[in-house]
Amino acid sequence: xxxxxxxxxxxxxxxxxxxxxxxxxxxxxxxxxxxxxxxxxxxxxxxxxxxxxxxxxxxxxxxxxxxxxxxxxxxxxxxxxxxxxxxxxxxxxxxxxxxxxxxxxxxxxxxxxxxxxxxxxxxxxxxxxxxxxxxxxxxxxxxxxxxxxxxxxxxxxxxxxxxxxxxxxxxxxxxxxxxxxxxxxxxxxxxxxxxxxxxxxxxxxxxxxxxxxxxxxxxxxxxxxxxxxxxxxxxxxxxxxxxxxxxxxxxxxxxxxxxxxxxxxxxxxxx
Amino acid sequence: xxxxxxxxxxxxxxxxxxxxxxxxxxxxxxxxxxxxxxxxxxxxxxxxxxxxxxxxxxxxxxxxxxxxxxx
Numbered sequence: 001x002x003x004x005x006x007x008x009x010x011x012x013x014x015x016x017x018x019x020x021x022x023x024x025x026x027x028x029x030x031x032x033x034x035x036x037x038x039x040x041x042x043x044x045x046x047x048x049x050x051x052x053x054x055x056x057x058x059x060x061x062x063x064x065x066x067x068x069x070x071x072x073x074x075x076x077x078x079x080x081x082x083x084x085x086x087x088x089x090x091x092x093x094x095x096x097x098x099x100x101x102x103x104x105x106x107x108x109x110x111x112x113x114x115x116x117x118x119x120x121x122x123x124x125x126x127x128x129x130x131x132x133x134x135x136x137x138x139x140x141x142x143x144x145x146x147x148x149x150x151x152x153x154x155x156x157x158x159x160x161x162x163x164x165x166x167x168x169x170x171x172x173x174x175x176x177x178x179x180x181x182x183x184x185x186x187x188x189x190x191x192x193x194x195x196x197x198x199x200x201x202x203x204x205x206x207x208x209x210x211x212x213x214x215x216x217x218x219x220x221x222x223x224x225x226x227x228x229x230x231x232x233x234x235x236x237x238x239x240x241x242x243x244x245x246x247x248x249x250x251x252x253x254x255x256x257x258x259x260x261x262x263x264x265x266x267x268x269x270x271x
Numbered sequence: 272x273x274x275x276x277x278x279x280x281x282x283x284x285x286x287x288x289x290x291x292x293x294x295x296x297x298x299x300x301x302x303x304x305x306x307x308x309x310x311x312x313x314x315x316x317x318x319x320x321x322x323x324x325x326x327x328x329x330x331x332x333x334x335x336x337x338x339x340x341x342x
Binding site: 087091092186190193194197253254257258261 | 315319322323325326329330333334336337
């Protein structure tokens with residue numbers, strides 16, 4: 001039991017909590033739980049489908065029928081849809097933003113459900129802490145704003161980026177290069193990494209605090225009164241639990257907001 | 272010797288990379304609160320812009336976070 005307090009070497013034979021040997025696990029797929037034909041279902045894939053069905057169920061049961069007076073749940077869903085449509089899509093992109101509201105709404109709901117899995121008992125796994133998922137969502141946004149830019153403005157879209165008219169001529173190559181890298185490379189990466197990093201950090205923090213609280217308290221027979229040190233860890237972990245709910249919702253909002261802003265810069269590149 | 276210190280240097284690098292965004296986010300939020308206090312009717316707009324400012328400033332810290340994985 002000394003090993004718990006010291007945790008010096010990381011010997012897998014002893015039951016202590018130690019750092020994983022490789023962080024590569026965050027980027028790779030593990031062995032499948034079960035397979036249907038060529039499709040392999042890991043826990044992450046199962047949770048993706050679960051999140052999808054939850055989003056569909058929320059929208060279906062909230063908005064089914066065309067009632068004159070919506071139910072309580074229907075009102076809540078309507079206000080959520082109205083928030084994404086009016087405040088995010090139309091508020092940022094402009095009047096034509098209503099076209100992009102369905103995409104932004106599905107993005108928002110999927111991310112919020114996936115993030116809240118982190119604080120759901122018995123799941124306790126934020127969907128977006130596997131790099132593939134936020135990266136895919138960010139690349140979808142990237143494809144949308146690049147395609148819209150080229151469709152709406154043809155070659156002027158690229159030309160205005162690499163040769164900005166509003167900058168003194170001497171600075172144009174430099175600013176153009178920075179803009180090119182920032183728009184086509186840094187935007188999708190930061191969009192994905194922001195969500196990923198927040199979820200990984202929150203998940204790690206919860207795991208460390210709650211698990212260390214549990215390990216100390218359950219070792220009370222071996223280490224006696226010193227096990228009391230586990231109580232503040234556990235309480236602190238529960239406090240972080242509440243904080244993580246806020247982070248989960250805020251990150252979903254920021255991801256949606258930034259997607260809207262990126263689409264807006266393609267629709268109206270001048271400002 | 273240098274090889275043994277590798278992990279620690281990456282962590283110090285992330286700490287350094289977080290200083291600038293930390294100051295930047297402080298400035299952004301401070302000024303947004305000032306704007307909201309001076310003009311409460313424009314609070315919604317200030318809040319949206321504040322989140323955007325935070326998100327763009329945070330990008331620098333996130334690039335530093337990548338060091339944790341590649342170093």
